[in-house]
Amino acid sequence: MTYDVVIVGAGVTGASIARELSRYRLKVLVLEKEAEPAFGVSKSNSGIIHAGTQNPPTSLKGWLCVEGNRLMREEIAPDLGLNFVQCGQLVVIFDEADRPGLEKIKKEGEELGVRGLKLVDRAWLDANEPELGPEVKAALLVPSAGIVSPYRYVYALIENAVKNGVELRTLAKVTAIARVQKGGFYVEASGRVYETRFLVNAAGLYADEISAMAGAPTFRITPRKGEEYLLDKKREHMARRIIFPMPTAESKGILVIKTSDGNPMIGPTASDTQDKEDLSTTDEGLAEVLRETRRLMPTVSKSDIIAYFSGLRPVSGKDFIVRCEESAPGLVNAAGIQSPGLTAAPAIAVMVAGILKERGLALAPKEQFHRLRRRPAHLFQVPLEETRRLIEKDPAYGDIVCRCELVSAQEVRDAIKRGARTLDGVKFRTRAQAGRCHGGFCTTRIMKIMQEELGLSALEITKRGPGSELIKDDRK
Amino acid sequence: MAAALAAREAGVSDVLLLERDQHLGGILNQCIHPGFGLHHFKEELTGPQYADRFARRVREDHGIEVSLCSFVVKLTKDRELSYLRPGALEEVKAGAVILATGCRERTREMIPIPGSRPAGVYPAGLAQKMVNMEGWIPGTEAVIVGSGDIGLIMARRMALEGVKVKAVVEIQKSSRGLVRNVVQCLEDFGIPLYFQHRIAMIRGRDRVERVDVVKVDDQFRDLPGSGFSIDCDTVLVSVGLIPENELLEMAGARLDPKANTPVAEKVNLTSIPGVFACGNACKVYDLVDWVTRDSELAGRMAADYLGAGARA
Numbered sequence: 016m017t018y019d020v021v022i023v024g025a026g027v028t029g030a031s032i033a034r035e036l037s038r039y040r041l042k043v044l045v046l047e048k049e050a051e052p053a054f055g056v057s058k059s060n061s062g063i064i065h066a067g068t069q070n071p072p073t074s075l076k077g078w079l080c081v082e083g084n085r086l087m088r089e090e091i092a093p094d095l096g097l098n099f100v101q102c103g104q105l106v107v108i109f110d111e112a113d114r115p116g117l118e119k120i121k122k123e124g125e126e127l128g129v130r131g132l133k134l135v136d137r138a139w140l141d142a143n144e145p146e147l148g149p150e151v152k153a154a155l156l157v158p159s160a161g162i163v164s165p166y167r168y169v170y171a172l173i174e175n176a177v178k179n180g181v182e183l184r185t186l187a188k189v190t191a192i193a194r195v196q197k198g199g200f201y202v203e204a205s206g207r208v209y210e211t212r213f214l215v216n217a218a219g220l221y222a223d224e225i226s227a228m229a230g231a232p233t234f235r236i237t238p239r240k241g242e243e244y245l246l247d248k249k250r251e252h253m254a255r256r257i258i259f260p261m262p263t264a265e266s267k268g269i270l271v272i273k274t275s276d277g278n279p280m281i282g283p284t285a286s287d288t289q290d291k292e293d294l295s296t297t298d299e300g301l302a303e304v305l306r307e308t309r310r311l312m313p314t315v316s317k318s319d320i321i322a323y324f325s326g327l328r329p330v331s332g333k334d335f336i337v338r339c340e341e342s343a344p345g346l347v348n349a350a351g352i353q354s355p356g357l358t359a360a361p362a363i364a365v366m367v368a369g370i371l372k373e374r375g376l377a378l379a380p381k382e383q384f385h386r387l388r389r390r391p392a393h394l395f396q397v398p399l400e401e402t403r404r405l406i407e408k409d410p411a412y413g414d415i416v417c418r419c420e421l422v423s424a425q426e427v428r429d430a431i432k433r434g435a436r437t438l439d440g441v442k443f444r445t446r447a448q449a450g451r452c453h454g455g456f457c458t459t460r461i462m463k464i465m466q467e468e469l470g471l472s473a474l475e476i477t478k479r480g481p482g483s484e485l486i487k488d489d490r491k
Numbered sequence: 492m493a494a495a496l497a498a499r500e501a502g503v504s505d506v507l508l509l510e511r512d513q514h515l516g517g518i519l520n521q522c523i524h525p526g527f528g529l530h531h532f533k534e535e536l537t538g539p540q541y542a543d544r545f546a547r548r549v550r551e552d553h554g555i556e557v558s559l560c561s562f563v564v565k566l567t568k569d570r571e572l573s574y575l576r577p578g579a580l581e582e583v584k585a586g587a588v589i590l591a592t593g594c595r596e597r598t599r600e601m602i603p604i605p606g607s608r609p610a611g612v613y614p615a616g617l618a619q620k621m622v623n624m625e626g627w628i629p630g631t632e633a634v635i636v637g638s639g640d641i642g643l644i645m646a647r648r649m650a651l652e653g654v655k656v657k658a659v660v661e662i663q664k665s666s667r668g669l670v671r672n673v674v675q676c677l678e679d680f681g682i683p684l685y686f687q688h689r690i691a692m693i694r695g696r697d698r699v700e701r702v703d704v705v706k707v708d709d710q711f712r713d714l715p716g717s718g719f720s721i722d723c724d725t726v727l728v729s730v731g732l733i734p735e736n737e738l739l740e741m742a743g744a745r746l747d748p749k750a751n752t753p754v755a756e757k758v759n760l761t762s763i764p765g766v767f768a769c770g771n772a773c774k775v776y777d778l779v780d781w782v783t784r785d786s787e788l789a790g791r792m793a794a795d796y797l798g799a800g801a802r803a
Contacts, residue, residue, distance in 0.1 A: 323600065410577045413575040413576050451598075452596065459621060459625055481697075489628075
């Protein structure tokens with residue numbers, strides 16, 4: 016059997032491309048090396064839907080970001096039932112000498128088509144963002160920025176793509192790619208070989224290796240590590256918008272971020288590394304994040320921190336790579352997708368579909384494309400009356416598993432039915448284990464529900480896939 | 492349970508006992524080691540035995556309605572409660588409310604310990620639940636962070652299950668735990684205890700592979716050159732308890748921000764009349780016997796409050 020398109024990588028880029036291609040009468044396969052989608056670069060994303068500012072006006076990522084922001088607000092969020100919140104952002108300056116820089120960001124943003132940009136003074140900030148530090152002099156208000164849960168976004172895309180006929184294989188690491196004489200590729204992943212006419216490379220940190228395997232060693236990915244620290248939900252309202260400092264040459268700086276789950280987040284650091292697996296956090300990173308965010312917001316305290324993690328941005332030069340490769344006909348790379356990749360993803364997907372069409376892939380719309388996805392029920396997002404209605408429909412909504420984040424047994428089962436196979440997969444979908452106790456109370460209960468639903472032994476249950484088993488022996 | 496029984500003895504006719512877990516007794520059920528009840532019952536019991544003495548009396552008392560798997564989602568200062576249980580959202584108004592919600596464990600994230608985030612890092616109480624309630628052995632070679640009683644007892648428990656406990660690492664100069672636990676749980680098992688040391692890094696991608704340990708000075712600063720590594724697949728974190736008073740906070744009671752305990756003049760009182768907090772939710776106790784003593788007092792205080800209300 017030959018696929019029309021094989022997509023390597025089920026992060027936000029690959030999932031967006033899969034969902035976009037699922038509109039058409041195509042045989043599409045997504046190969047993901049991890050146990051679940053979003054377990055690579057995407058899971059550590061901060062969840063910001065950027066407006067498009069802080070990008071050079073001539074850059075590819077700049078206009079993809081502006082278009083992705085529009086698609087998120089107007090189509091993706093309502094269609095897929097995402098909890099997107101358009102909270103807006105501020106880019107603040109600590110020194111009046113930086114005002115021309117702020118005006119440049121405004122001008123460049125306007126050139127890219129970002130709307131509603133406005134310089135605001137200290138008096139406006141005092142009235143609207145009262146916890147900002149005394150050093151802040153002025154800011155650029157960017158109203159079209161917002162936030163979304165990065166992993167629930169990827170799960171929504173993949174679920175909808177699969178509903179529309181896309182195949183997903185997890186724990187399928189691509190180990191070899193060979194050209195087919197008449198055109199196309201053989202792709203070997205975890206011992207199986209798939210034949211495809213077109214190959215889309217959305218392999219994140221490993222996109223350089225995949226491209227080289229397919230015959231196009233045209234770029235290198237350098238991981239740029241970022242440490243992020245999550246604060247207690249009790250600090251949810253300390254900032255009303257996402258707060259940025261002036262960007263540097265390497266990054267948008269260390270920010271105060273709102274998240275769609277309520278917990279504010281501070282970070283990320285930015286340091287280049289050679290190790291594509293290094294997800295450690297450090298004492299130095301924590302000190303830097305605290306120092307920088309306290310200039311923005313002095314009320315941030317170390318004791319507010321409830322969780323932390325590192326992510327690796329897949330960097331290749333200054334811009335995204337979205338192109339076909341002449342040395343490997345049939346290959347389309349979507350690589351070097353660092354910030355603002357989560358925002359740009361829907362626009363990248365449309366662009367990739369366009370490239371595939373140019374290269375001879377017929378995009379015939381399906382008679383029935385299921386555009387809409389039902390939003391999973393989360394007790395933490397609904398008022399009590401809605402909870403009552405859910406429990407009347409299904410008693411297990413009243414059976415609370417995770418006390419810190421109010422997650423019921425029914426939500427855990429629903430997450431597993433929607434594809435969760437690991438404890439992290441349950442956590443990302445439901446928030447169970449993501450609160451103050453970090454699973455101290457609920458882990459064994461969730462493991463037992465997973466045993467029931469998936470028919471696993473306790474020894475087979477993992478945190479995030481093979482090698483991360485929770486227990487070593489079962490003496491029951 | 493002690494508060495409910497004491498309230499009944501003091502004349503309260505109708506008690507609703509809400510338990511969020513699937514059984515009565517809370518954390519005592521997983522504390523299968525002896526050492527409970529020496530003061531209250533003048534005999535040495537295990538945790539489940541101690542809990543069972545109360546559970547029997549609660550079940551026999553027809554004035555106490557027990558509702559298991561019942562999770563309170565709302566509490567107001569006027570003592571209106573909403574709780575979820577399988578199949579229902581219930582709303583009740585109480586004359587008096589006693590919160591006996593216990594503690595949660597401080598976590599790795601609250602210290603915070605840097606490094607990677609592999610499987611194999613567990614709060615000690617979770618590991619205790621896995622071993623004692625489920626028969627699940629979480630690892631083969633363990634390092635324990637913190638020498639409080641839970642950490643000490645879990646060091647022994649793991650050793651008894653054949654797990655090689657390579658070290659207990661304590662940042663302070665001495666143990667917060669009971670002396671008898673240091674002797675019986677570590678010394679008797681030959682488990683090394685490192686005072687004034689901290690875990691500087693957890694290593695391992697999918698599962699813990701190693702921890703880096705470093706000695707610290709009196710100001711908790713790392714001593715250069717003192718670092719060493721221990722190979723292990725499990726890290727148990729036992730670094731203290733935090734009273735679970737989110738319901739009190741929701742009702743608008745004053746809480747000490749550092750200890751997360753109610754601010755009030757006397758034990759068991761909160762800043763809201765008619766709302767009491769007892770046991771480890773009120774303050775972190777060493778011994779369950781003292782929890783029982785003060786919780787019985789809370790039951791009588793609530794009865795007094797109701798009596799005063801009826802007379803008024």
